[in-house]
Amino acid sequence: MKFSNMLIPTLKEAPKDAVLPSHIYLVRGGFIYQVASGIYDFLPLGKRVLDKVRAIVKEELDTAGCQEVQLGLVTPAELWKKSGRYEKYGAELLRFEDRKGNEFVLGPTHEEMMVEMVKQFVGSYKQLPMNLYQINLKFRDEARPRFGLMRGREFIMKDGYSFHADQEDMVREFELMEATYRKIFTRMGLDFRVVEADSGAIGGEGSKEFMVLADSGEDTIVVCEGCDYGANIEAAVRKAPEAPAEAPEAELNRFRTPGIKSIEELSKFFSVDPYYLVKAVAKKALYDGGKSEIVIFYLRGSDELQEVKAANAVGANELEDASEEELRAAGLTPGFMGPIELIRNAGVIEGAPTFREEAAHPNVRQVFDENLKNADHMICGANEEDYHLVGCDLSVLKDVTFKDIAQTQEGDACARCGGRLHYTKGIEVGHIFQLGTRYSEPLEATFLDANGKRKPFEMGTYGIGVSRLLAAIIEQHHDEKGCVWPAPVAPFEAVVVIGNVKDQQQKEAGEKIYDALKEAGVDVLLDDRSERFGFKMKDFELIGFPCAVVVGKKLADGVVEVIERSTLEREDVAIERAVDAVKAKLA
RNA sequence: CGGGGUGUGGCGCAGCCUGGUUAGCGUGCUACCUUGGGGUGGUAGAGGCCGCGGGUUCAAAUCCCGCCACUCCGACCA
The missing domain is CATH 3.30.930.10 (Bira Bifunctional Protein; Domain 2)
Structure with missing residues (x-):
């Protein structure tokens, strides 16, 4: 195949909105062409790949x-x-x-x-x-x-x-x-x-x-x-994270925490590691047939909710953020949500000061992260404006669902070998x-x-x-000049570049080498365009054929250059050895 | 789906705010010349309903309204 006959519209400039190297080089190298949003035509080179x-x-x-x-x-x-x-x-x-x-x-x-x-x-x-x-x-x-x-x-x-x-x-x-x-x-x-x-x-x-x-x-x-x-x-x-040493010892009690809503503020307010805080994430779970419900997911304050795991835990198709109105309608107090009624049901909070019956919310589905199983010395929301509960022992909870809903974090320990995860x-x-x-x-x-x-x-x-x-x-395979195709997927395995097509000898030698390579089973392209040397080299680098044979000035000495795209190293070889040299590079 | 941005020869952009020459630049394209080891230099050309529709105005690429397309961030992505 001759370059001069092929539709290979290489571009000097990158398309304006392309960010990724693959996008830029595939367009610039004349592999693909955008027709509409998310729809591309494959040009001859792209089709070959x-x-x-x-x-x-x-x-x-x-x-x-x-x-x-x-x-x-x-x-x-x-x-x-x-x-x-x-x-x-x-x-x-x-x-x-x-x-x-x-x-x-x-x-x-x-x-x-x-x-x-x-x-x-x-x-x-x-x-x-x-x-x-x-x-x-x-x-x-x-x-x-x-x-x-x-x-x-x-x-x-x-x-x-x-x-x-x-x-x-x-x-x-x-x-x-x-x-x-x-x-x-x-x-x-x-x-x-x-x-x-x-x-x-x-x-x-x-x-x-x-x-x-x-x-x-x-x-x-x-x-x-x-x-x-x-x-x-x-x-x-992951392997369950280790507990920080200083657990906040306290009697179960209701504690005034004015305006303290986030885990960060709470951690500061009590001077307690977030590990000992119960984070409550309320979501609207969507099910088949347009059904939905509010679900509260409880995690340690040091963890983040993994939404996919969470959705799976309740069999939902999707989780959506719940609005403040929706939460209040469900009897929840945003910023202060906690598993309060479970604690009440467990009979522990009896006798605690001024318990507010309406703060309980028995109709909302709740899921606990498995890391909260038997958690003690916890602080959680009281589901009442400006109040949290301290000294909560979650091990008294009965009939609650524990699932793995926490996002594995960088630095956590591998469940299999204990190694560091990243x-x-x-x-x-x-x-x-x-x-x-x-x-x-x-x-x-x-x-x-x-x-x-x-x-x-x-x-x-x-x-x-x-x-x-x-x-x-x-x-994975590019550099600042363009594509670097691995040979098995390259549009052509090699290109024979004729330095100056007006030079009859270069032209003939190039064609001969091209024929010999084809004969030897190499998938090769002949760059016979009447362009200047530098122009053709830039195209070679941009398109990224694994290997180029340059037939140019050194022809007078019976020598051509074989260039490997990945390293851009060039090697002078005698014309007769050109085919072997290319095959060696491709191997 | 929420929020922003942009639409001007093939490609990349300027002009718009402050309405008024023939809509400009780079590149690419065509022809001729030049050059021939890293996108050579020159001369001459072709190529635009300034996204679409409406409005304001003596006059709109430019101001206003609507639509469409593309795009970026986020949500989403068995």
Whole structure:
């Protein structure tokens, strides 16, 4: 392929709103072009990279026994209604009607479609297991697309679905997919971490994310310095923090704390470590069918609420901040909320001075962080303006829910090895789920087992953000000059740059080397443009081919230069050795 | 969804506050010349309904109203 014939619109200037290196270089290098918010066209170079990424994904999946199919992007709304996601998926699901008024959606993911297909043709345990996937466009009407290919509305995703006769087999496949994904991302030259993820209300037992480590990542992940534990912050667990030595000893009592509302103020007021304060976070939990309720989550003052964990703890779809009015309507006193009625019910506060009956709030759901189990010497809100309770012993509480709802903090100890945990940022490029029968049941996708019994499929689902991978790769592989593509995903493995195309000898030598490289199986591009030397070198660096062969001035001595993009080191080699030198660089 | 910003030749921007020449600059594009190891220099060109609609005015890129698009921060993101 000749550069002069290709559509490679490299740009000198960065698009005005691009912030991330991947966004800037993919646009400047002529890989992609924005059509609308979150929607990109792939230009020839971008398409080539995309195809290479796809090919790697396909090769590894096929090796693992998966089968590629292709489902329609437009899917009947009916299926989505059946699975209950038509309403639930929300505004991200792009809905529309055809000319007859039939409802459709643009598929944001294809569980329903795939289940429907399998249901149609798979009826016996003898056909199981089966793992089907596609690499196809998806559409999610994101509220806020950004960062180029990182978070688009239209994007390419590999989505796979496996079907099994029992859970053990599904788990086996899950592990096979984890191993396969590791191979895929390793081949692309990515530095990634496999982390525990929130499987939330959707997933079954297990869910893991594949995170490419990059500061620009949108996810915070918690990793252990001592072992290979890693988790998305939404799912990260820790060893219970140690108690600070000076516990505030006190008799259970009601204490006037005028205007002291925040944990910080309270800590100062009593000169007590926040560890011994009870933080009450009230949220409005939203459920299916538009139902909602106020829930109070209690944590140690030294902890923060992890909202995903909290939502899971009450089975809510979502948590919203509750307004002050809503709290008061529920009988709560913002700034002074506490588990007071529980203490009263436990019979401890009897006889305490001027207990106000109306401060109790028996109708609000409450969840305690597991770190408050048996907590003693605590200070908490009295649910009464300007009052707190001191000397609270939470171990007397009966029938209350304890859950892990606290956010793991940097510096906490690893639950597995006790090592120090720290935060890092990651780009989610893969996610694997153990789904169980969550879709097969409502969609009535069943098979006959060995005993002739009808059972729903046990399912797993596995995704890879294919177009996002392009961005992730560049986030990890770039320098101040541009992209530095790892050879397996580079648009071309090498470029032959003719220093001056008007120099007949350079031109002929360049073409010869180009032919020889092609002959040798190298994916090579010939930069035969009538541009100046510097211009072509800048393009080489910006686009980021792994390797360049410069046919220029030294040709007179029978020498060409071979430049490695990653190091920008150049090496003079005799013309005859050019092919070998390139192959050595690519190896 | 909440709050801000911006829309001017392909790209990046100035002009707007304070209404009034032919809407300007850089880059890119075309032709010719020049140069040929790090975005060479020159000459001559083409390319704009100043986002859309309405209003104010003798006169609107500029002021006012509405809409749309893009974008940034946040919320959200199985």
